[in-house]
Each structure stands twice: as C-alpha cells, then as structure tokens.
Amino acid sequence: MLRILVVDDHAVVRSGLMLLLDGKHGMHVVGEAADGDEAVQKSIELKPDVVLMDLSMPHGKSGLTATAELKKALPDTSVLILTMHDDEEYLFRAIHAGASGYILKSAPHDELLKAIVHIGSGNAYLYPSATKRLISDYLDKIKNGEHADTYDSLSIREKDVLAKVAQGYSNKEIAEQLFISVKTVESHKSNLMEKLDLKTRPDLVKFAMKKGLLNFE
Known part of the structure; x- marks a missing residue:
C-alpha cells in the first residue's frame, strides 16, 4: 500500500x-x-x-x-x-x-x-518537456564552453549503472540486467556519485538527463 x-x-x-x-x-x-x-x-x-x-x-x-x-x-x-x-x-x-x-x-x-x-x-x-529542456540547456552550455565534462571520468560499468538508474530501474533490476550483485550496483552508484559530486538520487537523474542518457519518444 x-x-x-x-x-x-x-x-x-x-x-x-x-x-x-x-x-x-x-x-x-x-x-x-x-x-x-x-x-x-x-x-x-x-x-x-x-x-x-x-x-x-x-x-x-x-x-x-x-x-x-x-x-x-x-x-x-x-x-x-x-x-x-x-x-x-x-x-x-x-x-x-x-x-x-x-x-x-x-x-x-x-x-x-x-x-x-x-x-x-x-x-x-x-514531465517529458522538462527532460527535453534540461538536455537542451545542457547542450547549449556545452556549446558555449560552460561545462567541464566529468562524465568521462566514469568507468564503462559506472556509466551503465548511471543510465539504468536514470531510466528508473531499482538496484535489484540493474543487478539482474548487468549480471552483477546488488552490492556491486550500490558500490558503482556510490563511486559515480562521488566522482560527479552528486548528493542525491534526483541529482544523479538530472545529470543523466543532461547527458542525454534517456530515450525520448
């Protein structure tokens, strides 16, 4: 309930x-x-x-x-x-x-x-138009040289976990999809949030949206 x-x-x-x-x-x-x-x-x-x-x-x-x-x-x-x-x-x-x-x-x-x-x-x-706006805003700032790209500091697996989290999957679902343990998922999430200097899950999702890691219809 x-x-x-x-x-x-x-x-x-x-x-x-x-x-x-x-x-x-x-x-x-x-x-x-x-x-x-x-x-x-x-x-x-x-x-x-x-x-x-x-x-x-x-x-x-x-x-x-x-x-x-x-x-x-x-x-x-x-x-x-x-x-x-x-x-x-x-x-x-x-x-x-x-x-x-x-x-x-x-x-x-x-x-x-x-x-x-x-x-x-x-x-x-x-809501959909908000996510598109975030991506558009990020791309404009990149074009103007306003953002340093910390995304490249992530490992391939950390990028995978970041994308899955942003897409709304739980730790258990991510573990099953990537064939790793839930504990490993939590470790990757903790590491990537530290590298990106993010504090909360909404911050992480916002960053992923700005990176264009979600597919929009």
Missing part, C-alpha cells in the same frame, strides 16, 4: 486529488494539508511514502521550503511537486530542495498516477 499525503491550499483541489488517488494502483490517501507548515507537521506525524506537494501556497511555508524541511526529517519520503508553473527555474529549485518529481497540474490523470507510483518505488519523474 502506497501511503499518500495531499498538500494544496485549495480545499476543492485537495478533495478532487484525494478522490482521484485513493484506492488506485494500491494507493491510500492518509491525510491532507493546506500549507507548507501543515505539510511538514502531517508528514512527520503520518510518515507517508509520497507527498503530493503544491508549489505555490500563499500562507505559511512554500512548497519548496516545506519539501526541503520534510526531506531532512524524513529522507525516505518522496515528494512529487504538482504545479501550474512550466518554468525551468522552479524545476531546478524543486530538484535542489530534494523533490523526486515535478509534474504540471495540466497533466492527464493517468500521467499523475503513473508519476506517483514511479517515485513511490524510489525512482525520479519529470
């Missing part, structure tokens, strides 16, 4: 989201919050697997501040930012705050359900 906390400053939106999510794909909505302060409090109290977090809330803490605080208190809880802002700055700030995903309020219901299940399994999710 995937335990969900819904955070939005509009009661009608919260009600609609809870109705949409509860009972779908093994999800159970355990609570709701109307602002960032309540989101942190309810998260600590209820310990949900996933927090569906509104980005812009006029009262109390913002979604970004709340995300950073609850990730410090509950590092195993995943946060999916739900917002109307199709904006690169907000996207980067959300990832930096520790969010595992970022999806627009205009997304189809099926895509929202997919995103929640995805990050609830320990993976990262960004």
Whole structure:
C-alpha cells in the first residue's frame, strides 16, 4: 500500500486529488494539508511514502521550503511537486530542495498516477518537456564552453549503472540486467556519485538527463 499525503491550499483541489488517488494502483490517501507548515507537521506525524506537494501556497511555508524541511526529517519520503508553473527555474529549485518529481497540474490523470507510483518505488519523474529542456540547456552550455565534462571520468560499468538508474530501474533490476550483485550496483552508484559530486538520487537523474542518457519518444 502506497501511503499518500495531499498538500494544496485549495480545499476543492485537495478533495478532487484525494478522490482521484485513493484506492488506485494500491494507493491510500492518509491525510491532507493546506500549507507548507501543515505539510511538514502531517508528514512527520503520518510518515507517508509520497507527498503530493503544491508549489505555490500563499500562507505559511512554500512548497519548496516545506519539501526541503520534510526531506531532512524524513529522507525516505518522496515528494512529487504538482504545479501550474512550466518554468525551468522552479524545476531546478524543486530538484535542489530534494523533490523526486515535478509534474504540471495540466497533466492527464493517468500521467499523475503513473508519476506517483514511479517515485513511490524510489525512482525520479519529470514531465517529458522538462527532460527535453534540461538536455537542451545542457547542450547549449556545452556549446558555449560552460561545462567541464566529468562524465568521462566514469568507468564503462559506472556509466551503465548511471543510465539504468536514470531510466528508473531499482538496484535489484540493474543487478539482474548487468549480471552483477546488488552490492556491486550500490558500490558503482556510490563511486559515480562521488566522482560527479552528486548528493542525491534526483541529482544523479538530472545529470543523466543532461547527458542525454534517456530515450525520448
């Protein structure tokens, strides 16, 4: 059972989201919050697997501040930012705050359900146009000589693991696909994150996206 906390400053939106999510794909909505302060409090109290977090809330803490605080208190809880802002700055700030995903309020219901299940399994999710934008931004900076390429410092196996992680596979699935042990996968992941100076899984996924290691339809 995937335990969900819904955070939005509009009661009608919260009600609609809870109705949409509860009972779908093994999800159970355990609570709701109307602002960032309540989101942190309810998260600590209820310990949900996933927090569906509104980005812009006029009262109390913002979604970004709340995300950073609850990730410090509950590092195993995943946060999916739900917002109307199709904006690169907000996207980067959300990832930096520790969010595992970022999806627009205009997304189809099926895509929202997919995103929640995805990050609830320990993976990262960004809506398709965001991933393309990250790659485009990276390529522009490379063209302008703004990035030193640390990717070449990785071993072939580390690059394989990086790509698999970015594609959403678990450590066990990566181990099976590469015919290595789970412990070896964890070791490769730790090494590559140290080489790339990355701290979190979203950071790793973001780097992989910038390197074009995902296939987009």
